[in-house]
Every structure is written in structure tokens, then in C-alpha cells.
Amino acid sequence: MSKVFCQSCAMPLEKPEDxxxxxxxxxxxxxxxxxxxxxxxxxxxxxxxxxxxIGLKGIDENPDMSRPMKFMIKxxxxxxxRKMKRWNKQGSQK
Numbered sequence: 578m579s580k581v582f583c584q585s586c587a588m589p590l591e592k593p594e595d596x597x598x599x600x601x602x603x604x605x606x607x608x609x610x611x612x613x614x615x616x617x618x619x620x621x622x623x624x625x626x627x628x629x630x631i632g633l634k635g636i637d638e639n640p641d642m643s644r645p646m647k648f649m650i651k652x653x654x655x656x657x658x659r660k661m662k663r664w665n666k667q668g669s670q671k
Contacts, residue, residue, distance in 0.1 A: 583609035584662035585618070586632055587654065607662065618663075625664045629655055 581590040583597075584607045590596055596604040600616030612619055636642065636650050658664060 581606075582657075582661070583607070583612055585609070585612035585664075586628055587657050587661055588632075588635075612663075625658065628664075629658055632658065 582588065583590055586609060588595070588609045588611070590609055593604060595609055596606070597608040597610045597613030598615055599605050602615075605613050605616075607613075608618075632654055633651055636647055636654065639647070642650070
């Protein structure tokens with residue numbers, strides 16, 4: 578089973594409550610609840626660089642990750658973020 582990641586911040590979407598919501602209240606299959614609510618981005622004007630800072634801070638503050646795991650994820654995060662639909666030129670929502 579492949580993992581699903583938010584196509585804005587790259588957060589793993591594992592539980593129903595992790596997913597954002599569409600305008601009709603249904604769960605959105607592509608974005609997390611932090612990035613997408615009621616059919617809209619919660620921060621529509623955020624840049625990829627700003628999202629990167631927020632994501633790196635979130636990784637640092639995650640109590641469920643070991644220090645080596647945080648180090649590894651932080652190294653890969655910028656490259657992973659660029660692949661997400663919101664930031665990928667071909668799939669951009671902006």
C-alpha cells in the first residue's frame with residue numbers, strides 16, 4: 578500500500594481526519610486539513626519557501642520522530658516538497 582501525502586505540505590495522510598475538506602464538507606483526497614478547508618487553501622498566498630520553513634519547523638517539533646529520523650527527513654523535505662502538485666509547475670493550483 579502506497580502512502581498518500583498532502584500535495585501542498587507533503588504531510589502523510591494516514592487517518593480520515595488528516596484530510597482537508599471540499600466545499601461540500603466531503604474529504605479532499607489530495608490535501609491535508611492544515612492546508613485545505615471548505616474547498617480552499619487555508620493560506621492561498623503562501624510561497625513554497627514559506628511552506629518549507631513551516632514544514633521544517635513541524636519536523637523539528639514532532640515528538641514521535643527520533644533525532645536521526647528528523648535529520649534524514651529534513652534533508653529530503655525540500656526535494657519532496659518541490660514534487661507536490663501545488664508547487665510543481667505542471668500541476669500547480671495557484
